[in-house]
Amino acid sequence: MTPYENVFHSWRVTDSMRAYRMAQWATPPRTEEVAVPPPGPGQALVRVAGCGLCRSDLGMWRLPRSAGERLGWAMPFTLGHEAAGWIAALGAGLTGFAEGDAVALAASASCGTCWQCVRGQDNCCPRGLAGRGYGRDGGLADYVLVEDRRGLLKLGTLDPRHAGPLTDAGATAYHAVRRATGRVHPGGTAVVIGAGGLGAFAVQFLRVLTGAKVVAVDTNPERLDYARSVGAHECVAEPTVEHLRAVVGARGADAVFDFVGTDATIAAGVASVRAGGAFALIGSAGGRLDRAWFGSLPRDGEVYTFQGSTVADAQEVIALAGAGLIRNDVEEFPFSQTDDAYARLAAGTLNGRAVIVLSDS
Ligand SMILES: [Zn+2]
């Protein structure tokens, strides 16, 4: 990532802005002109530099109307939960930040005061069910409101046009890897199934945080090439038990991270984990784990499902990127091509995470 020079900003906050919005369930989003919200006490208005696109956005607008309505979210709202930019205006009483500061916005919502948050498990906060870009106005707009300082992550010299994916794709992969690092040892093997946006981050975190051999598994040869370029020691083209056992050997994998989540990847992944190892299901393809009983799960092992990420995860991923220890390769699109970028995401033809660039400075 190229260092960003935080120079003087000559822009002024406008009255209205472009926003890419969900107007109703089971209907594609559309671009609208909306008013720029003024920051209230303790809030900040951020001028968006870039906003990453996430597969969960696609899932949201394809939800059947009845399922969407059960969420109880007010419509319309602006999409985008991987945003970064510059502070444009500070509400009364918000200290520690200055106008022009480069910031990323925490992707998941949390209150900071409930018992889950106090324990550092803010990824499990009940308030996280509706967040910025999923139930409230998000970052696919020229400006976005941040409710409190918990949502603001300082970027230092990182480029805010590209940093948004660190807070979601990066932080989610980081959370999954961090949970299992105590079971991953030098001489062992860690397997990443699905080397797309999240999986490629997981390969890098495993290289930075562990001494294990890292194996990437993907049916797409370009993704495997990329995984190798960011540190995978070995690549496997077929997510089957036979192919995985061939690379993890008789010991079995210390950990398997499944970023796909079909019946086949779950079965192959669980069968490859050693006794005392870990299997993490992050992918949302809807697969099932059959016969979860003695003999089919790793003895004394850990099996866990998607867990999102915490504010601390996002901070640490930003720190790793700032230190040059991980790469965050993105494919840029102008705001006018947001529909096309989502279509590429749906078709699986992106090179890196798609980022909508809203402003260059
Ligand atoms: Zn997401």
Ligand SMILES: [Zn+2]
């Ligand atoms: Zn909370």
